[in-house]
Amino acid sequence: xxxxxxxxxxxxxxxxxxxxxxxxxxxxxxxxxxxxxxxxxxxxxxxxxxxxxxxxxxxxxxxxxxxxxxxxxxxxxxxxxxxxxxxxxxxxxxx
Numbered sequence: 001x002x003x004x005x006x007x008x009x010x011x012x013x014x015x016x017x018x019x020x021x022x023x024x025x026x027x028x029x030x031x032x033x034x035x036x037x038x039x040x041x042x043x044x045x046x047x048x049x050x051x052x053x054x055x056x057x058x059x060x061x062x063x064x065x066x067x068x069x070x071x072x073x074x075x076x077x078x079x080x081x082x083x084x085x086x087x088x089x090x091x092x093x094x095x
Contacts, residue, residue, distance in 0.1 A: 027056040035069045042070075 002012055011023060018024050018032045030052050037045060053062050079085075 030056050031065055034065060038066065038069050039073055 003009075008023070011018075011021070014021070015032070018029055024032070030049075034045075034049065034053060037049060053065075057065065
């Protein structure tokens with residue numbers, strides 16, 4: 001999905017370094033910062049992070065971001081509990 005949205009393999013392989021990279025937009029960086037923070041500790045989202053989020057996203061978009069982050073954290077924890085490894089998506093059929 002990220003590739004379809006224009007992200008490169010290099011960006012995906014080096015996602016942990018998003019803060020230092022110039023090929024992520026400020027909006028992408030704050031969304032990634034939120035995802036990283038909430039994944040580690042959802043109870044301590046500070047005022048500064050909320051201020052930065054509101055500079056780039058409206059309330060509905062923030063809710064959508066948090067829903068997506070929460071859902072993928074759920075999938076990861078579910079898969080971890082069952083010791084399941086992610087599988088590759090099937091290649092799209094050619095017509």
